[in-house]
Amino acid sequence: MNIDQQTYDALLRFQRNEITESIVYTKLAAVEKNPANRDVLLRISADEKGHYAVLKKYTGQDVAPFKWKILKYYLLARILGITFAIKLMEGSEEESRDGYAAYKDYPELLQIAKDEDEHEEKLIALINEERLEYMGSVVLGLNDALVEFTGALAGFTLALSDSKLIALTGSITGIAAALSMASSEYLSTKSEGGDGKRPVKASIYTGIAYIFTVIALVAPFIFISNVLVALGVMLVSALLIIALFNYYYSVARSESFRKRFTEMAVLSFSVAALSFLIGYALKVFTGIEA
Template sequence: MNLTPQVIEEFICFQRNEITESIVYERLASIEKDESNRHVLKQISQEEKAHYSVLKRYTGRDVAPDRKRIAKYYWLARILGITFAIKLMEAGEDNAHKNYAQYSDCPDLLRLSQEEEVHEERLIGLINEERLEYMGSVVLGLNDALVEFTGALAGFTLALSDPKLIALTGSITGIAAALSMASSEYLSTKSEGGEGKHPVKASIYTGIAYLITVVALVSPFILLQNSLVALAVMLAVALLIIALFNYYYSVARGESFRKRFTEMAVLSFSVAGISFLIGYALKAFTGIDA
């Protein structure tokens, strides 16, 4: 190969990426409870370190890892689960595979390209995480709360006007709905034989997802004095929740973010708009000014 200064610098970037990912996989292995998963993570860590050594033969340099990136993926795994962290790492593996494949005149880099591609395949079948097993229950609670509760609060806004009264009414409605959803999920999971899920855990995941959404959506009406401003902030919070959750879900499940986000946002805001109009119509029809 013609190792120009530009190629050397690019190889040094590859080196830093390899040693960084080696340490990341080693750290993830240290917090993984499943023995088979831990074994695969350790093996991949060793292979990444071997890739670093191959690249070092070309650059002749030792390269320090990216400590910030190591900390990022370690804490993402701690907070959001090892699946989420690994799926983000997969994107890096895919980029490494493409970068190495550009150097078709170097057998060593072609081999590294093939090994990076294998990494992704092995990682896809790696994880068996409880939080993902119960993702369906979380989706149920979150989606139901967003669709029903944005609509309810929008309707209460014109029907009741007073933000504190809206918050009180919404909280009572939300807590009751969360308990109802949790109970329904328990009965549904139990009647279906669980499908690998424990009915009590499924109901807890659903109930907690619903309650967290209720608290987030009611908060603007507690903190703000103007009910219409509170409604606008509530809708912004709902959009943020939809975006954050669907980003997490799309990464962890490997699905399209745009499709899920658009579907959930359109559904929630359509219900909110219809409920707002119903609240206005009922207020005008009944003549009640709360």
């Protein structure tokens, strides 16, 4: 076919993306437990392979897939859940659709653009994963731990002035708070009823999220003897936890990362600053030195 070099290069890129995404969807189907969802993923994979064949008629050659992209989405699905991987794939489907739509002189490419649009709708429809059903419980544990514990550790820093003592006190406080939050979530979920969530699972998600946050925030005081340096590292750790969780949440739930990150960061650091001042005031007024 008589195709200019720029169009030819674009078609080769599209072709490589199609075979890559076909393999990715096949691999995602292999880890999907829901039979209906698995069938949808396999059908989309077959469609992508069909698109590859259409593009090959224009380019006249086979191309290799992006191996790093296949590995990336597979690992994301295994570690963070298939929903997270699929949500990222949605962005790729949108880019493909817009790219194909630009070639109005090629009817087959416009049909592929339409297929990509349908793929996005199917992907959105099949998203139903247990870990997202319990996301509210994870948010509760994580948010409560960040807000309360950054504040508590900041207060302990000036009130106690000993990193090992702060770590010990913080660990005891954190474990007790995690158990309390898990119990509260169990009772809350049980009293609500009818939302499909199991009280025991909800409490476990809340407790685990709280415990992991406590471990991450206490760790600097275990390994760093200078309490102010440990406090600084703890606050950076808190910021990283907030950023990573909200990135995951914003992708999985299609919500604004910036808004959620800002809200949680401002709240956590405001409580930490206030608790730091309260710890300092108590130390000055009581005259108690740890």
